[in-house]
Amino acid sequence: MRERVDLNKLETVFYFIAWSGGIFYGLYQLFLAGVYFEDYDDAFNDFGPGWSWVGRKRDISDIEWSLWIPFMYQLIPWVTLHLTFSQYLKWSECSSTIICCWYIAISVAFLCYYAGGVAMIFLLTQPCIACLLTSFRSKRIAYVIHFATLGVIQLSPTLEIVIQDWLMLQEDVYQMIVIAVCWMQLRTISCSIDNITDYKHRNIVGFLKNFIQSTAYCLYLPTLFLGPFVLYSDFIRGIEGPFKPWTFRRISIFILNITRFTFWIFFTDLSMHFIYCNALQYHPDFVAQLNPWAFYAMGYAMGQYFLNKYVVFYGTYGEISRADDINAPPPPKCIGRIHLYSEMWKHFDRGLYQFLIRYIYVPIASMEIPLKKILASFISFGFVFLWHGVQLFIFTWSFLNFLGLTIEGIARSVGNTPGFIDWEEKWLTSKNIRRFHCMLASPLLALSAISNFYFFAGQDIGNIFIYRIFHDSPKAVGILLFLLYCCCQVSTEMKNRETGRETKTDHDDIEKRM
Template identity: 45%
Template sequence: FDRGWSWIGRKRDISDQEWGVWLALINRLIPCIFIHHFFSQIIKVNCNIMILCSWYILSSTAFLYYYMGSLSALCILLQPSFLHIITYKCSKHAAWLIHVSFLFVIHILKIPNGTFQSLLGLDDEQHYILTLTMCWIHLRSISHNMDSIDKKVLHSNSFIEKLAYCLYLPTLFSGPLILYQEFVESVCMIFTIHRYWNCQKLQAFVLNLIRYIFWLYFTEFLLHFIYVNAIQYHPQVAQNLNPWALYGLGYCMGQFFLNKYVVIYGISKTLCNLDDVKAPLPPKCIARIHLYSDMWKYFDRGLYKFLIK
């Protein structure tokens, strides 16, 4: 717990590591995101797709260097590069074997206070963000690799486009997962249709941003009263609840999980929309899902599309 908002006078539940780290990260990311979008718009008006992809790589690398240092930025750059080299001419089965093997490497690297963290000189928050980013990049590398093997995207072996896709700043740290085919189609469409900023687009951006910021603060407000994450450290409290209170607690845990990803994915999608990159819709409210088979289909739509490919 922390002291919470002073005007409420109650402690706030800060037990969810992902939520806390994301809030701290987004505060640092805000100015870089707007610089990213501003120069992206200039490039779209005056340049071509390769310059735009190069800018995507540069802007993300610059933020990684600023936030985690040169070694971490280099590590992030090397991961998709290395995977691209060793899977460039592989069959699908060999590629899957390589990707699954690399997951075990990431699992070892994410060990807290381990050699990897010490070598890079990262604190716990930076180490968490780095390994989380590596997981997202790995998913994108798989998406690129499978589309390349299936020849679903023209020039799908373009290394610059792949690196831009893996390092795209609005989704770099937290998703949602955009399939490689959809990312390339979105970027190519920008130069075909010439969709530039206008009052309507900026108005939609501001309204959606206000919408998701409201849910962010609403979720933070609720964490002063409903300690759905902290209760995992106090199981005796749950044991003493009557059935109705226990059912309510269970629902609130699901609702917090939903709110968290509505905010994270919603803000990412809003930023992608401003950049004319097609991103999956935010999660559907769990109270409106009546079949568990529909849960991931409508909750994490990008991951669902990835899994059924």
């Protein structure tokens, strides 16, 4: 492992100012491009009345934000009741089985209220299947059935129509149920595989207890609809662990974090009065004509907006889960301070990353087969493609991410060879080695960003970014790569400082124990 390399403070400040300045200037140019919508015939209701004190209309074209935020408010009294009573049960030293029965009861009550009894029974089939699969004691059978079920859900439009008619749900309610089904598919895999490893169906009591725990995990209300994903093992540790007193510090941290995520809701809504990056996605002809600053800033704005959504949802429900002693993954890190594919996957959707590593990547990478790591990565992204939805733009996003991670992995392997290390140390100083690595990472960061644009905005917008990166003027592309180089330096600096703090904390802990 190479030593941490710090640059001159003035140079570090320059990179930070250049990267931040480039972002803000680009966003200003994107704001100016919003004049396109001043006399816009809003046939598809992309805009709504803005806040009166702002005096501008608001971009409401993102379906997820328009659907999920009202649903989030609707869920508040239910998760409040869920958390309050579950903490009372823990304080009363009730068994984990009773706690799980409460989890099931409150989730079933909400589903009946929100979607009706038929939809509630429909969702209950997944944990039932998961528990039955455990009885086979075969991980291979469990994987085949789970993957086949996911394939049927995603690949059958006719089934989608039949289920929607059968459940008799309004469109917005049906969309939330579909999201819950997809999240539950991950949870059923997690509890099936973990329960096969630690088999407990040796008698009827063991079967019933395991069934109750698995069902409570799959229906766990705070993460049922909008994530984040929590490993089954973390859920079990949470319900079986001791009650943690609600000290002043714990209450303060909980309130502070909920306030922080609430702030991001209002900040994101405010930004949609000025930056119309979502509405622009439906006008590819105009996007293709944007000047380079506004064009690439639109890509950054889409990424930042996407980040804000998941900071709000993963952050809020993750915090509620942690208050309930369930160790949910932390919210995503800011995309503006991450430059490597591997780091982005590791620190954005951390729950999904844990799932992929534990249940797909590691089992395949541990096999004695050629190119096992590349195959494990390929199958992992194949699962990501299937789980997110079988569409062309999702395939492009998944494939480019697989390609980018493969290139990064090959580059890291070459960079860690003794010959390459000796070459660098012979011709470059330690600081120049860091600069050289950031320079090499800049084009890969561009590929990483463009791959995500396919996911954010669809195939047409993604294709435009590919076209522009190869056809814009050398000056425009040069400025872009320079700013991405600055981003790589800022990202490296932030990672070095985090590593330094973690090392210091570990050192302090060791000293306290001595």
